[in-house]
Amino acid sequence: MKLSTKGRYAVMAMVDLARHAQSKPVSLSDIAGRQEISLSYLEQLFARLRRAELVKSVRGPGGGYRLARTSSETRVSEIILAVDEPISTTRCTEMGTPGCRTDRSKCLTHDLWEELGNQIHMFLASVTLADVLERRIATRLVEAPTPTGNDSMAAAS
Numbered sequence: 001m002k003l004s005t006k007g008r009y010a011v012m013a014m015v016d017l018a019r020h021a022q023s024k025p026v027s028l029s030d031i032a033g034r035q036e037i038s039l040s041y042l043e044q045l046f047a048r049l050r051r052a053e054l055v056k057s058v059r060g061p062g063g064g065y066r067l068a069r070t071s072s073e074t075r076v077s078e079i080i081l082a083v084d085e086p087i088s089t090t091r092c093t094e095m096g097t098p099g100c101r102t103d104r105s106k107c108l109t110h111d112l113w114e115e116l117g118n119q120i121h122m123f124l125a126s127v128t129l130a131d132v133l134e135r136r137i138a139t140r141l142v143e144a145p146t147p148t149g150n151d152s153m154a155a156a157s
Helices: 005-020 028-035 039-051 076-082 110-126 129-133 151-156
Strands: 055-058 064-067
Touching: 005 028, 005 039, 005 064, 005 076, 005 129, 028 039, 028 064, 039 055, 039 076, 076 110
Parallel strands: none
Antiparallel strands: 055 064
């Protein structure tokens, strides 16, 4: 699984915008310079972000972009989805139909990878721009059973 540059750059740019748009709009050229992202690429991304109503454009001298909502109301998952970046961990064309295999059936691990994608989406939906800015990315530990090496022997007896 890989998140493309569209999703990563859109999130980077939105975090930059949230950080610098306190009193006035921020120009894309300023974001491009600070984040080392191509200006033309940012223009394409911000057109999508504007259509998704995540940013507002301000025209004229001193114009640029502002967040449409506060940083605590803007979720990372919304940004990624706005730039048409679905997070898919399966190779199926659609979730569940048709399947991963050439005979249109699901592979043995399909449900595992599909649920991983769901977990990633839920995590990104739980993180706001404010969380990223304030370095509050929650890490959740999942308690998993630790293999003892004797489990297979106990089951065989």
